[in-house]
Amino acid sequence: MIDEFTLPTPADIGDWEVNGYWISPPLFSPEEIARAIEAMDRVIAGVCETGHEPWSRFWNPGDDPLALCKIDNSHWANLAIRDLVLSEAIGAAAARLMHTHEVRLWHDQLLFKPGQGPGAKPGGNVGWHQDHGYWTNTCPDLLTAWIALVDVDESNGCMHFVPGSHRWGKIDGDFFDQDLERTRERIAEETGEEFRTVPIVMRAGQVSFHHCLTIHGSGPNRTDSPRRSFAVHLQPAHAAHIAGTPADSHQCSIMLRHLGGSEGSLYRGGPWPTLYPKRSEPIPCPSHREMSSLGD
Numbered sequence: 001m002i003d004e005f006t007l008p009t010p011a012d013i014g015d016w017e018v019n020g021y022w023i024s025p026p027l028f029s030p031e032e033i034a035r036a037i038e039a040m041d042r043v044i045a046g047v048c049e050t051g052h053e054p055w056s057r058f059w060n061p062g063d064d065p066l067a068l069c070k071i072d073n074s075h076w077a078n079l080a081i082r083d084l085v086l087s088e089a090i091g092a093a094a095a096r097l098m099h100t101h102e103v104r105l106w107h108d109q110l111l112f113k114p115g116q117g118p119g120a121k122p123g124g125n126v127g128w129h130q131d132h133g134y135w136t137n138t139c140p141d142l143l144t145a146w147i148a149l150v151d152v153d154e155s156n157g158c159m160h161f162v163p164g165s166h167r168w169g170k171i172d173g174d175f176f177d178q179d180l181e182r183t184r185e186r187i188a189e190e191t192g193e194e195f196r197t198v199p200i201v202m203r204a205g206q207v208s209f210h211h212c213l214t215i216h217g218s219g220p221n222r223t224d225s226p227r228r229s230f231a232v233h234l235q236p237a238h239a240a241h242i243a244g245t246p247a248d249s250h251q252c253s254i255m256l257r258h259l260g261g262s263e264g265s266l267y268r269g270g271p272w273p274t275l276y277p278k279r280s281e282p283i284p285c286p287s288h289r290e291m292s293s294l295g296d
């Protein structure tokens with residue numbers, strides 16, 4: 001259900017235009033959060049209650065327990081995650097921020113940053129980047145909703161945003177470069193802009209929204225508990241396929257071509273369910289064998 005009090009106000013939208021991010025009031029109850037945490041643990045452990053694997057796993061049971069665990073399209077594997085990432089409250093807020101009449105999923109990411117204690121190493125860092133760097137196969141109008149499942153601050157490696165950087169154009173960042181200082185210096189030099197970072201401190205259940213050109217990253221988790229979140233990447237009504245970009249091998253491009261789409265086709269239907277206005281669409285989950293045969 002959409003609650004007017006959880007939507008961005010005209011003043012919030014003004015701040016969004018200036019800064020490239022917005023932080024919502026709590027959108028999820030403690031019960032919904034507990035359900036999502038349980039679901040997250042099951043997917044991390046490799047349990048797929050729908051019978052379908054997520055699209056891709058960047059961490060598998062047995063891998064380094066101190067590394068960031070990132071799993072794409074985990075909602076294919078679990079119904080509780082589906083409820084969370086396809087929430088209408090997120091979709092309605094995103095529609096206002098993107099000035100669009102329809103909000104569709106691009107894809108989701110399960111993000112589990114293990115607690116490493118006070119001597120934490122950069123293994124869980126996320127390098128400075130813009131999301132659109134990975135999505136050149138469509139317009140630069142997407143945004144990311146990042147759902148905090150635990151309280152987040154600098155002690156457990158919360159995200160940092162660079163305010164206003166969505167107006168700097170495309171930068172050459174890297175999600176996987178864990179040397180934050182090196183990348184920060186390079187980007188500041190290349191852009192000639194002031195690289196000021198803001199820690200995004202939130203309570204569990206709050207959601208931060210950032211423009212796909214807003215530079216962001218995160219540091220180590222120095223606590224003893226995991227930092228848990230889902231990133232929900234969302235597209236506006238007009239997001240269509242642009243062929244021949246560096247993102248031709250992106251999972252969404254592969255899926256679009258598999259479904260018969262080409263230049264100019266909307267990323268709509270099938271794997272891109274609509275969050276707003278809410279529709280009860282069946283979510284097709286390709287079989288794992290089918291996914292493997294599509295490549296990555």
Ligand SMILES: O=C(O)CCC(=O)C(=O)O
Pocket residue numbers: 111126131144146158159216217218229231
């Ligand atoms: O969780 C993080 O620290 C970074 C996530 C991210 O890059 C994103 O949500 O776009």
